[in-house]
Amino acid sequence: MRIGPAGFRVGSDWRRPIAELENLYRDYPKPEDGVPDxxxxxxxxxxxxxxVRPAVMIGGDFTIPDAAPLPLDLGLLAAEMGMNLQMALAQRRYLLLHASCVERNGRAVLMTGESGAGKSTLAALMMARGWRLMGDEFALVDPETGLIHGFPRLVSLKNESVAVMQAALPQARFGPPQLKTPKGDIRHLVPDAASIAAMAVPAVAAHIVFPRFGLERAIREVPPAETFVRLTQASTNYVALGERGFDALTRLVTSVPATAIDYPDAATAIRQVEALA
Amino acid sequence: MSARLLVAALRDPASVAEFNAAGWTALISAARAEQMIGTLAHRVAGLPMPAAAARILDDARASAEQGRIAALWEAEMARRALAPIGVPVILLKGTAFVAAGLEAGRGRHIGDLDILVPRDRLEEGEAALLAAGWEWVKPDPYDDAYYRRWMHELPPLIHRERDRMIDVHHTILPLTAAPTPDAAALVAGAVEIGCGLFMLSREDVVIHAAAHLFADGDLAGGLRNLWDIHCLIGEFDAPGYVERLRERAQLHGLLPAVDRALRLSQWLYGAGAPLTPIDRPFVRRLLGRDGWGRQRRKVSEFGFYLRGHLLRMPPAMLARHLWTKWRKGYRPVG
Incomplete structure (x- = not known):
């Protein structure tokens, strides 16, 4: 299937993960020219x-040594991790930022933070409010144009956020529960039709947000130098891109405002983010 | 096996014109698995192909170019660390090829920095590198002791800021291997390639590649190694070159390895060459990669793993070594 600009081929020793992918990604296009990236x-x-006690190893064009296998019940998660891994290790066309991204009127808001900051959940909730979901995991900066390209894979919801999204989007399609993963209980949410249909359309970066969940409401402007350093840490290929990566990131942080927001609950966060954009 | 597609595309780039989408997909996976995607990308640049394949190969060229810059920078960092104590940096493998601007370096994947240092300067060199920010990687005392006693290189060092590895060699084969290359002759024959950096002579560089492939190790990365050899010989060939190469190989005790490298590189990438019956299993192992980038022919792979170790050390020592590694949880072929 194709996700944003990247085409994937997934093979499996078992039928089940493929059947789950075929179902959840059924509305996604095929790789361009039939040649996956x-x-x-x-x-x-x-x-x-x-x-016997099936154990799923994650392989592919690019792998990390000593990755632990997952039980077959988590085969879908393994496939998603495998696709993320290819992007993280080998994406060289775009500067890859570990960030969620939503778009409205051609203007993209990037949200980045450590695991648990709420970037997936916030992006999914904003999708429920009519924003286009460009991705919950990676945002891709084109070094040539400075535009943001989306990577709207299935949204990976963890623990309490599963119930939050089921309440917010009762009609949406969800993947099978992936229980007791290294990151807790996970369930995948299929992005809405509008987000899938527009996935190849890039957007202008309008705002960079660093959310933090579980704190008193607070808001702070982040200067470009700090944003630069934070985003180098949020990028898996900044070093590998060399000068192109430096130029792309410099352009992004000097042309786009950045804000750190602390929030006690999702409703507050969404008000904060929507006020910025 | 898709390794054959890769070899065909490298030998005769125009052959890609006939590839369909499945062929391109298999070719790209096999090339990535053999770490030859950058080489392939340069080889087929400008030929008609699907736009998606062209984009993947554009990225591979850009990535190899960035790899070249980073490799040259590492070489310069090593030179700066070793220059004050008067130890010359003799580059080996990929970094030498790109520093010298050789065809074999075009698009080549470069992992670690490999350098050769005169054995009597090894301790000083190690101290200078440690002082310049390189650190030990192997925390295991068995591995560390094994390297120092038996290997042709120091235990690998990694730079704490740049996260790049350096392999400091003092010769080109483990001390436990049967052939004993003349390390002093390797150093004495090294040639300057500019910017205070050196590489092995035109003969020794091919001998090193052949030794690495056939007298040591399990043939992993063999297609790339033979491509290096094919390019090096193509570029160095002149009246009398092959004779000098074989004479020099004799000196190092590596004539059989060099002859096999000449035959197999010709057979795979050149105009063809008659193979001996013993070459056949080598070809089988080399072409074991399928269209999903998987190494098939596990028996062949394991056979060459054992062969690599048997070449490296006598059987009793091998048994003890493998037993120690097994107990530590290491499994050779997965």
Whole structure:
């Protein structure tokens, strides 16, 4: 399937993860020209582990050594991790930022922070309010144009945010529960039709937000130098892109305002973010 | 096997004109698995192909170019660390190819920085690198002791700020291997390539590549190694070159490895060459990559893993080594 500008081929020793992907990604286009950018493979560590206590190893064009296998019940999560891994390790066309991103009127808001900051949940909630979801995990900065390209894969919702989104989007499609993962209980949410339809359309970066969940409401302007350093830490390929990465990031932080927001609950955060954009 | 597609595309780039989407997909996966995507990208640049493939290969060229810049910078950092104590930096493998502007370096993936240092300067060199910010990677005392006693290089060092690895060699084969290359002759024959950096002589650089491939290790990365050899010989060939190369290989005790490298690189990438029956399993191992980038032919892979170790050390020592590694949880082929 194609997600934003990147095409993927996923192969598996088991039928089930593929069936789940086919179902959840059924409205996504195929890779351009039938040539995917990346290959992901889900395979058994040992031949007999296809059948006996199946353990899913994540492989593909690019892999990290010593990654722990996942049980077959988490095969969908393994496929998603495999696709993320290809992007994180090998994306070289765009500066990759670990950020969620939503767009309205051609203007994109990037939200980045540590795990648990709420970037996936906030992006999904804003999608429910009519924003286009450009991605809950990665935002791609084009070094040539400075525009943001989306990567609207399935939204990975963790723990309490699953129920929050089921309440906010009762009609939406969700993947099978992925329980007891290393990051808690996960459930995948299919982005809405408008977000999928517009996934190849880039947007102008309008605001960079650093949300933090669980604190008193607070808001602080972040100067470009600090934004630069924070985003180098949020990028997996900043170093690998060399001068192109430096130029792209410099252009982004000097042309786009950045704000850190602390929030006690999602409703507050959404008011804060929408006031900025 | 898709490794064959890769070899065909490198030998005759125009052959990609016939590839369909599935062919391109398999070719790209095999090239990535063999860490030859940058080489392939340069080789087929400008030929008609699907736009998606062209974009992937554009990225691969840009990525290789950035890799080249980073590799040259690492070489310069090592030179700055070693220059004050008068130890010359003799570059090996990929970094040498790009520093010298050789065809073999075009688009080549470069991992670690490999350098050769005269054995009697090794301790000083190690101290100078540690003082300049490199640190030990192997926390395991068995591995560390093993390297220092038996290997042709120091345990790998990694730079604490740049996160880049350096392999400091004092010869080109483990001390436990049967052939004993003349390390002093390697150093004495090194040639300056500018900016205070050196590389092995035109003969020794090919001998090193052949030694690395056939007298040490399990043939992983063999297609790339043979491509290096193919390019080096193509660029260095002149009347008398191959004779000098074989003579020099004799001196290092590596003539069989060099002859095999000449045959296999010709067979794969050149005009063809007659193979010996013993070359056949090598070809089988080298072409084991499928269209998903997987190494098939596990038996062949394991056979060459064992062979690599048997070449590296006598059987009793090998048994002890593998037993120690097994107990530590290491598994050779997964």
């Amino acid at each position: 990346f290959t992901v493979r889900l395979f058994a560590a040992r031949p007999w582990r296809r059948f």
